Amino acid sequence: MPAMTMIQALNSALDVMLAKDPDVLVFGEDIGYFGGVFRVTEGLQKKHGQTRCFDSPIGEAGLVAAAIGMGAYGLRPVVEIQFADYIYPAYDQIVSEAARIRYRSAGEFHVPLTIRTPYGGGIYGGQTHSQSPEALFTHVTGLKTVIPSNPYDAKGLLISAIEDDDPVIFLEPKRLYNGPFDGHHDKAVTPWAKHKASEVPEGHYAVPLGKAATARAGSAVTVLTYGTMVHVAIAAAEETGIDAEVVDLRTLMPVDIDAIVRSVQKTGRCVVAHEATLTSGFGAELCALVQEHCFWHLEAPIQRVAGWDTPYPHAFEWDYFPGPKRLADGLKRALEN
Amino acid sequence: MRNRSTLSLRIPQPKQRPGDKPDFSAIAIPPAGALERPATDASHRDLIPYAYSMIRVLNDDHKAVGAWNPRLDPAALIKGLRDMVLTRAFDDRMVRVQRQGKISFYVKSTGEEATAVAFAHALEKDDMCFPSYRQQGFLIARGCPLIQMMCQCFSNARDPMKGRQLPVLYSFREFGYFTISGNLGTQAPQAVGWAMASAYKSDDRIAVSFIGEGTTAEGDFHHALNFAAVYRAPVILNVVNNQWAISSFSGMAGGDETTFASRAIGYGLPGLRVDGNDFLAVYAAAQWAAERARSNHGATVIELFTYRAEGHSTSDDPSRYRPSDEWRAWPLGDPIERLKNHLIAIGAWSEKQHQALIEEAVTLVRETQRETESIGTLADGSRAPMPTMFEDVLAEMPWHIAQQKKMAGA
Numbered sequence: 001m002p003a004m005t006m007i008q009a010l011n012s013a014l015d016v017m018l019a020k021d022p023d024v025l026v027f028g029e030d031i032g033y034f035g036g037v038f039r040v041t042e043g044l045q046k047k048h049g050q051t052r053c054f055d056s057p058i059g060e061a062g063l064v065a066a067a068i069g070m071g072a073y074g075l076r077p078v079v080e081i082q083f084a085d086y087i088y089p090a091y092d093q094i095v096s097e098a099a100r101i102r103y104r105s106a107g108e109f110h111v112p113l114t115i116r117t118p119y120g121g122g123i124y125g126g127q128t129h130s131q132s133p134e135a136l137f138t139h140v141t142g143l144k145t146v147i148p149s150n151p152y153d154a155k156g157l158l159i160s161a162i163e164d165d166d167p168v169i170f171l172e173p174k175r176l177y178n179g180p181f182d183g184h185h186d187k188a189v190t191p192w193a194k195h196k197a198s199e200v201p202e203g204h205y206a207v208p209l210g211k212a213a214t215a216r217a218g219s220a221v222t223v224l225t226y227g228t229m230v231h232v233a234i235a236a237a238e239e240t241g242i243d244a245e246v247v248d249l250r251t252l253m254p255v256d257i258d259a260i261v262r263s264v265q266k267t268g269r270c271v272v273a274h275e276a277t278l279t280s281g282f283g284a285e286l287c288a289l290v291q292e293h294c295f296w297h298l299e300a301p302i303q304r305v306a307g308w309d310t311p312y313p314h315a316f317e318w319d320y321f322p323g324p325k326r327l328a329d330g331l332k333r334a335l336e337n
Numbered sequence: 338m339r340n341r342s343t344l345s346l347r348i349p350q351p352k353q354r355p356g357d358k359p360d361f362s363a364i365a366i367p368p369a370g371a372l373e374r375p376a377t378d379a380s381h382r383d384l385i386p387y388a389y390s391m392i393r394v395l396n397d398d399h400k401a402v403g404a405w406n407p408r409l410d411p412a413a414l415i416k417g418l419r420d421m422v423l424t425r426a427f428d429d430r431m432v433r434v435q436r437q438g439k440i441s442f443y444v445k446s447t448g449e450e451a452t453a454v455a456f457a458h459a460l461e462k463d464d465m466c467f468p469s470y471r472q473q474g475f476l477i478a479r480g481c482p483l484i485q486m487m488c489q490c491f492s493n494a495r496d497p498m499k500g501r502q503l504p505v506l507y508s509f510r511e512f513g514y515f516t517i518s519g520n521l522g523t524q525a526p527q528a529v530g531w532a533m534a535s536a537y538k539s540d541d542r543i544a545v546s547f548i549g550e551g552t553t554a555e556g557d558f559h560h561a562l563n564f565a566a567v568y569r570a571p572v573i574l575n576v577v578n579n580q581w582a583i584s585s586f587s588g589m590a591g592g593d594e595t596t597f598a599s600r601a602i603g604y605g606l607p608g609l610r611v612d613g614n615d616f617l618a619v620y621a622a623a624q625w626a627a628e629r630a631r632s633n634h635g636a637t638v639i640e641l642f643t644y645r646a647e648g649h650s651t652s653d654d655p656s657r658y659r660p661s662d663e664w665r666a667w668p669l670g671d672p673i674e675r676l677k678n679h680l681i682a683i684g685a686w687s688e689k690q691h692q693a694l695i696e697e698a699v700t701l702v703r704e705t706q707r708e709t710e711s712i713g714t715l716a717d718g719s720r721a722p723m724p725t726m727f728e729d730v731l732a733e734m735p736w737h738i739a740q741q742k743k744m745a746g747a
Contacts, residue, residue, distance in 0.1 A: 025537065051537055057567055062526050062560030069530025069544070072515065073465075075537070077530075089556070096520040097527070105508035105516035106499045107729045141738075142730050165732040210735070254735035 003193040004200040007177045009151035010040045010116075013158035014078065016204050018048045021076060024162060026053040028063060028080030028116075037082060038118060038177055064090035064115065068098050071111035071167075078162055084119035084171060085128040091136070098167040099142030113167045116158070118174035119147075120228055120275050121307075122181060122321050125174075126314040132227075132276035132307070137169040138253040138285065144168045144209060145252040149176065149230040150197030153250060156207025164209060173227040181228055182235035183323030209251045212259035218245035221269040221334045224260060224286050226252065229273045229322065236327035244271070244331055252282055260286070261293045268299040269334045273327055278306040300337045305330040349593055351586035355656055359666035366668050369396035369612075370403025374621070377629040381607045388598040388608035391642060394617035395675050399682035407459075407621040411685035417458055417478075417616050418680065419694060421450035421673050424474040426698040427483060430706055431490060431504075435651045439714050440490050444505045446471045448646030448664060451616040451672035452577050453547070454478045459623035460545060465531050467515045467524035467546040470505050471577065475547075479512040483705045492720055493713040499721035499728075522548055522555035525574055529565045532572035532630070543571040543630040545623075550597050550640075551582020554590045562604040562638065571630035573623065574638045576600075577613065579645035584658040601638035613643030614669040616676045643669065723747055 004012060017024045026041060032055035035042030044053040056063040060081055067077035081087045087094070094115070102110040121130035137145045144166050148154035154172070161168035175181045179191045192198035216234045220243040223233040230248045237244035245263050249255060264270050270290050272283040283304045290302055305322045313320055353359055367390050375384060394401050401408075409417075428445040435443045446453065453474030457466075466475055476486065488495040490504035498508060508516035515531075518524060528546035535542045552558065553576055565572050576597040580587050587593070601608030607629075611622045619641060626637035646664040648655045655661070680686030713719020724747035727738050734742070 057563055059560045059563060061556055062529075062564045065523065065526030065557060065560060066530030066533060066564055069467075069527035069532070070534040070537075071530075072527065073531045073534035073538075075534045092520060093523060093526075093557075097518060097523050100518075101516055102732070103729045104498065104502050104506070104518070105510070106497060106501065108497075108508050108510040109516050110732065144731070254731075254737060257736055 001199040001201060003198040004151045005178050005192045005198070006148070006151045006154045006172070007039050009155040009200045010158055010172065011042060011044070012200065012202065013155040013162070014041060014044055015047065017159060017162045018044060018052055020204060023075045024078065025070065025075055026078045027056050029056055029058055029082050031055060031080050036080065038174065040116070041080070060086055060090040061093050064093040064098070067113050068093060068101070068111050071113045072101070072109050076112045076162060078114045078116060081115060081117040083129050084117040084133050085131045087117055087133065094137070094143070094167070094169070095140050099140050102166070103142060110165055111167050112165045114158070114161045114170055115168070116170045116172060119171040120173040120175055121312055121317070122175040122183070122185070122228060124314060124317055125312070127311045130312040132274065134171055134252055135276060135280060135282045138282050142167070143253065145171070146209060146250065147171045147173065147226045147252060148250065149173065149215070149227055149248050150180070150195065151192055151200050152197040153207050153213070155200050156205055157209065157250060159204065160206045160209050163206065168209070171227070175228045180231045183232040183321065184235065185318055207250070210254050210256055212250055212256035213248045214245065215248040216244065216246040218243040219267060220244060221271060221331055222247060222263040222267045223271045223273055224249060225273040226250065227275065229275060232322070232324050232327050233273055236324045236331060239324060240328045240331055242331045242335065255289070257289060257293065260289060264290050264294040265297045268297050270298070271303045271305060271327070271330045271334050273305040273322060273330065275307050275322060277309050278304060279309050281306055300334050303330040303334045349586070349588035351588065351659065353660050353663070355658065355660060357660050359660045359663040361666060361668050364668060367391050367393065369393040370405070372403065372405065374404035374625065377625055377632060378634045379607070381602060381605055384607040385602055388602055388610060389596055391610050391612055392618050392622055393612040393615055394621060395615045395679055399675070399678040401617050401679060405618060405621040407617055407624055409617065409620065411680065411683065413458070414676065414680055415686065417454055418673065418676050419698070420454045420474065420478040421616070421676065422694055423698045423701070424450045424454060424477050425673065426695070426702045427473065427477065427486070430702045432651060434706065439710070439716060440504050441715065442504045442651055443490065444470050444650045445647045446473055448671065449577060449579055449613065449643050450474045451619050451676070452575070452613045452641040452643055455616045455619035456545065456575070456623045459620045460627055461542070463513060463542050464627070465513050465515060465528070465542065465544045467528035467531070467544060468517055469524070469547050469549060469552070470517055471549070472547050473505065476507060476509060476512060476514050479514070481509050481512045481514070483702065484708055485509070487705055487709040488712060491709055491713070492715045493709065494719045494721060495712050496721060499725050521552040522557035524548070525561035526557050526564055528574070529561050529570045529572050532570040533568050536571055541631060543573065543627060545573040545575065547575045547577055549582060550576055550578035550587050550592055551585060551590050553597055553600065562601065562606060565636035566604045566606050569633070569635035571633070572636045573626045573630060574636060576638065576640045577643060578640050579643050581645045581649070581659070583649045583653060596640060598638060598640035606636050606638050608638040608640065610640045610642060612669055613641035614672040614675060616672060
C-alpha cells in the first residue's frame with residue numbers, strides 16, 4: 001500500500017470520485033491547470049479534462065452558488081475555498097441556501113455539495129490563513145461538518161462526503177497536509193511516511209461520516225478533539241504519562257455521541273480541545289453534551305483547551321496555538337479532585 | 338485657508354413623494370418597433386444600444402409593429418391574456434384572504450404579470466426557472482394547479498412545502514420552478530450554476546432567473562453576471578425593474594444614473610431593456626435570449642421595465658412613500674389592458690369576451706379558495722403532521738434531531 005501525505009490522499013479521493021462518477025465536478029480558485037495552491041488537485045485537470053476540474057473566478061459566493069445550482073440540476077460538485085478564512089463571502093449561500101434547500105422545498109431539491117477548505121493554524125498564517133471556523137458551520141442545521149486528522153481518514157472521509165447527499169463542509173487541517181504535527185514547533189517535522197495512517201489504498205474506500213475514532217486508547221481521562229489537535233493530545237498524553245483516551249471526532253456534525261459517552265463514562269473525566277477560539281466554539285457544545293449525557297459519571301469539571309478569544313496573531317503563533325504544554329495543563333486540571 | 342470646495346454627499350431621492358402629482362416625464366419611452374432584431378449570435382459590443390433603449394412591440398394604436406414582433410397567433414395571445422388575468426385574480430383573492438386573517442402574508446405581482454407569463458410562454462417546459470417571490474405568473478402559465486399554490490399559502494395539511502415556508506415561497510420542481518428563498522439575489526448565480534451543469538451534460542435545457550432591480554445591489558448579482566460570462570452559461574438573467582424595492586426607488590439601487598440592462602456590458606454580456614408591460618416585447622426578448630443560450634452563445638441580461646402597481650407585500654403601505662395614484666400615470670400602462678386592446682384591434686377579441694374571461698378567472702379562484710379552505714387553514718389548525726417539522730433537514734434524520742423530535746412529543 002502506498003504511503004501518501006494528506007495532500008496526496010485528498011488528491012486520490014478526488015481522482016477516484018472523478019473516475020467513478022461523471023456527475024462529480026471539481027472547481028475553485030487556482031485548482032485547475034495549476035493544481036491548487038496546496039497541490040490537492042494536481043494533475044486532475046490533465047487526467048479528467050477541463051470540464052471536470054477547472055478554475056473559477058475569485059468569488060467565493062459565486063462559486064458556492066454555482067455549485068448549489070449544479071447540485072439542484074443533479075451533479076455532485078466539489079468546490080474548494082482556498083482558505084477557510086475566505087469562506088465568509090459564501091456564508092449566505094451556505095447557510096441560507098445549501099443548508100436549507102432540502103428542508104424548505106420539502107425534499108423536492110437537495111444539494112449534494114462538498115466544500116473543501118484548508119483551515120487551522122500553526123503555520124505562521126496570521127489572521128487570515130489560520131482560522132478555525134467550524135463552529136460557524138456546526139451551528140447551521142442542514143450541514144454536515146467533517147475534519148480529518150490523517151491521510152487514511154482524509155481520503156475515506158472525503159469520498160464519503162462527496163457521495164453524501166447532504167452539503168458537507170470539509171475542513172482540512174493544512175498544518176497536517178505534509179506530516180503529522182503535535183505542536184512541538186521547535187522540533188523537526190516528521191513526514192507522513194513514518195506514520196501508520198499514511199498507508200492509503202489507491203482505489204475506492206469510505207470512512208463513514210458521523211463516526212469517531214479512538215486515536216489513543218486510555219483510561220484516565222477522555223480528550224475530545226479533531227484535526228491537528230488529535231496529534232497534540234497524543235503528544236500531551238505521552239509526555240505527561242497521563243493515560244488519556246484521545247477521541248478523534250472526525251465528523252463534528254452530526255457528532256458521534258455514542259463514542260463520546262462510551263469514553264467519558266469509562267474515564268469519568270473529559271478535556272475538550274480545539275484550535276478555534278474558546279467562547280461559543282464547538283467545544284462548548286461538546287461540554288454541554290458530556291454534561292447532559294455523562295453527568296453522573298463525571299468526577300471533575302470538564303476542561304476546555306482552545307485558542308484564545310483573540311484574532312489569530314502572527315508573531316505570537318506559539319503563545320496562541322494550544323500546544324502540548326497547554327493541553328498537558330488541561331489534562332492535569334481534569335485529574336484534580 | 339485652502340482654496341478648495343468642500344464635498345457633499347448625494348442621497349438619491351425619487352422625484353415625487355406622497356401628495357405630489359405623479360410625473361414620469363423624465364422616462365424616455367422610445368416608439369414601438371424602432372429597434373432592429375439583431376442576430377442571436379451578435380457580439381455584446383454591437384448590442385450596446387439595446388441596453389439603453391427599449392424593445393417595444395405594441396404601439397399606441399394597439400398594433401404589433403417592428404422586427405421584434407414575435408408574430409404569435411391569436412390563440413397563443415389569448416392564452417397569454419388568460420394566464421395574466423388568472424394571475425391577477427389569484428393575487429386579488431389572496432390579498433382578501435390575508436385581510437380576513439386566513440393567511441399570514443402575501444405578495445402581489447399586479448402590473449408585472451407580462452414579465453412572468455410571457456417568459457413562461459417563450460421558454461420550453463423543461464427549462465428551469467429560478468424565481469424571486471413575484472413570479473407567480475410564471476408558475477400559473479406553466480399550469481401549476483392553483484389549489485397547490487393556495488394550499489402552500491394556507492400552510493394547510495396539503496401544503497406541498499409542509500408548512501415550512503412563508504406563503505408565496507413556492508417550490509414546484511414538476512413545473513421547473515426552483516425553491517424560492519427569502520434571501521435576495523441568491524438564485525441568480527445558482528441559475529448560472531444550473532445552466533453550467535446543463536452545458537456540462539450536453540443537455541439542451543437552459544435556466545432563467547428573476548430578481549428585482551433593488552436586488553441588483555446584492556453581491557450575488559455581480560457573481561451571476563461574471564460567472565455567466567466567464568463560462569458562457571446558457572442562462573437568462575432577468576432584472577424586473579418595477580421602480581420600487583419596498584420603499585426605496587430604483588435610484589437607490591443605482592438606476593437613476595444608468596439602466597440595469599447596461600450593467601451587462603461591463604461583463605461582456607448583451608443587455609436588453611424591454612417594455613415589461615408589453616406581452617409581445619417580453620415574449621420576443623425571451624425568445625431571442627433563449628435562442629442565443631441554446632446555440633451556445635451564452636447568457637443575456639434582460640431588464641424588464643415595469644411598475645409595481647401595489648404595495649410591496651401585505652405588510653406594506655406604499656402611500657407612505659410614493660404618490661398613491663402613481664400607477665395610473667405609468668406611461669407603459671397595464672399589461673393586461675394592452676394585450677386585450679391588441680387582441681381587439683386585430684379582431685380576435687371583444688370587451689364581452691374579456692369580461693367573460695375575468696369572470697371565469699374570478700370564479701375559478703373563488704372555487705379554489707373554497708376547496709382550499711375545506712382542506713383547512715393555518716388558523717383552524719390544519720397543517721402537516723407536527724413530526725414532519727423534523728424531517729428533511731438532512732437526507733437521514735441525525736440522532737440529535739430524532740431526540741428533539743421525541744422531546745417535542747412526536
